[in-house]
Amino acid sequence: MLDIKNIYKNFGDLKVLKGVSTHVEKGEVISLIGVSGSGKSTLLRCMNLLETPTFGEVWMEGKLLTPVDPYLHAEVIQASNTYKKLREEGLSDEEAVRKIKDEDLLHEKHGREGKEYTALIKKIYQENHLDANLARQKMGMVFQQFNLFNNLTVLGNITLAPVKIGMDRIRKAKRAGRPVTETKESVRAAAEKKAMDLLKRIGLEDKADSYPSSLSGGQKQRIAIIRALAMDPDVMLFDEPTSALDPEMVGEVLDLIKELVKSGMTMVVVTHEMGFAREVSDRVLFVDEGYIKEEGTPEEIFRHPKDAHLKDFLAKVL
Amino acid sequence: MKKLIAVLLVLAMVLSLAACGDKEGAPDAAYNNYLKEIKKNAKTDNGTLTVAMSPDFAPMEFYDLGKKGDDAIVGFDVLLANYIAAELGMKLIITPMSFDASQAAVQSGKADIAISGFSWMADRAENYELTDWYEAGDNETEQSIIVKKDQEGKFSKPEDFAGMKIGYQGASLQQQLVKDTFGNMADVDISNVYSDLGTLVEALKSGKIQAAAVAHGNGEAIIANAPNDIAFSGFDFDVDPLYENNLCLIQKGNTELLAKVNAALAKAKEAGLYKGWYEACQIYAEVKTIDELGYDENGVKITEAAGTK
């Protein structure tokens, strides 16, 4: 489903992620834990391209979401001028590739690695790339601060994206000359019906015409979750969904998330709620200082931690 | 909101306090006669003459607030501008702006000439072409020295004042003149500065100083109030009329326009037009009345020859 390959993320001189790779299967629930500043939120945000990785690639269902990273493609490295030169100098294929990777010899000369190199990169990109906006329509994200649109009603919040994207669909089809089966009204009606169904599911249908400012934190977050669900995503990303909630409301939100787990949704959750992580995760990743220092089942991570930092961390939070 | 209404009420009260104000509009009969005279037979096919002036200086240039548009700007300099334009066969355009801006306008070429009550100044002479001088009205600008009555008329040259103390009002033209005239004479005391005319006169009366430099008109007023005590010394400052009167500013280097304007000015001076213009403007600006200046209701000057009215 989701393939994270060797992600580096630098903010200026600050190196937040230093080579992170992982894989998320369909239906899996992954928890990311770690101290503040470890890079776990950044990692999550790289998955739906809210942050663009400095190096590395993100793949979703066989589609490339980031630019091509030459270091991840052997044939690209072999097509470069630097590689050819090293080979001429007498290094073997393996040595040359290793040297290039270790010493980061390619990036600086991106334009000067030769036509074959550039053409190959272009080819890989064009064959596999998926536009970020389209990708994000299949990935839902829930934020710590809810981020409901303050200028729209609850119903407006939930229907905004489906309606806009539906109208885009109509426009593109018309322009391409394809038959158009939807109308503006049908798109809107469908979106509103879906929104009301979702609201009923969480018992907040009477809030459809309210504005976010009149809701409690727990209500806002639950609406934020179904706002993301309205787009029928394949994977849901949660960035510390309960950290900003008053304790009495954490429960109702966690319950909703657990429901989602039961329904088989693929999820990546950054959280401080260790109980929750333990209960629902298939895998737990301990992110620390920009690396995944340890990963495993909840049982392994919480009961038998190996990494020293992980042990410290657990001692503090459990 | 309540406060606003209160303020407006006060305003209304002040307005009503003024009772029925004076008549609307200014007596412009004489002025209009002169203007018509100037514009008669004037051609305008020789291009446009853009004149910059600052109409906040009655009676030289000011607004007739009862009029609108181009006719609203009136005054001595306006008559002069019309005259010059007529003489040059050009269409007159007046651009009103602040005093500083009107100078900048000439420098930048936005206006051809600035006529706005300018006096001669050294740095103006450097940066502009200055026309010949013209005088607004009678030459009321003699500068004299007054003394005690027993010294009346005894003085004719600066050396006559040897051994005396001469006083003047601070920051005045007279101060400059006294410095220029007596500055080199070691035996004349010119350190006597006074803040206003009143104190200056008192100093002269009490004998603290033996002579006082004043504008001739002021001297007349002072003597009229103390005819047995104060009199004119007989000495008048030699002031080049250039420094006393007004001139126009033209862009540096535009000697062609300068020559033409000077020719027009010479013609006006020759024909003695300035005095009548000035009187008409004084009436217009209500500085003086038609009776004071000897005009009738139709704006025609009453001369002795025309008999009594």
Next chain:
Amino acid sequence: MSFSTFFSNIGMLLSRYWHVFVLEGVKYTLLLAAIAVVGGTILGALFALGKRGKIRPLKWLIGAVVEVVRGTPMLLQLYAGVFMLPRIFPILNEVDDIVSVTVVLVINSAAYTSEIIRSGIQAVDIGQTEAARSLGLSERTTMLHVVLPQAVKNILPALGNEFITVVKETSLASTFFVGEIMTSYLKVKGNTYLTLECLTIVGAIYFILTFTLSKLLQRAERRMKHA
């Protein structure tokens, strides 16, 4: 001069020349201010758009204009406008100086409103943008439907204040006798030489104008808060 002379002079001036002060003066002041702010807002919005865009030379040019306009005195800009603009656009020589003056006022206002708009947009929490983009909405849709509607709530009060400021700034146009309130002062003073009285009247008019406008602005702001 005694108080009674002072006030009777004021009364006389008002009764005689009220049409100059109020009808002409106030009319031109409000007209100039309105054109400056409306035009300035439209132009300022274009500036703000250009600065967020991708065309480098345009960004640089707009930035330079905004910095110069905000960093030099308005009076200087008026001089530059009236004396130098007609050289670039000769048509300005055919019309009254008030046109050049208005152009300068609009550009000046635009420089400030572009900042108001930019910071109004910036003040919208970035989380709003992140949530919208995460749903797959384009940058354009996000801006139009989520960010701008919220930015407007920040921008309008600041624009209202700009209008009041511009009302006062139009007084500088009196350098070119364009007819607003300060010009009325110059005209009447030029006629009567009653400087202090004229200043008092003009000061009172400005105060009444700005006071009323700011009260109206307060009321409008209160209503927007409840919306």
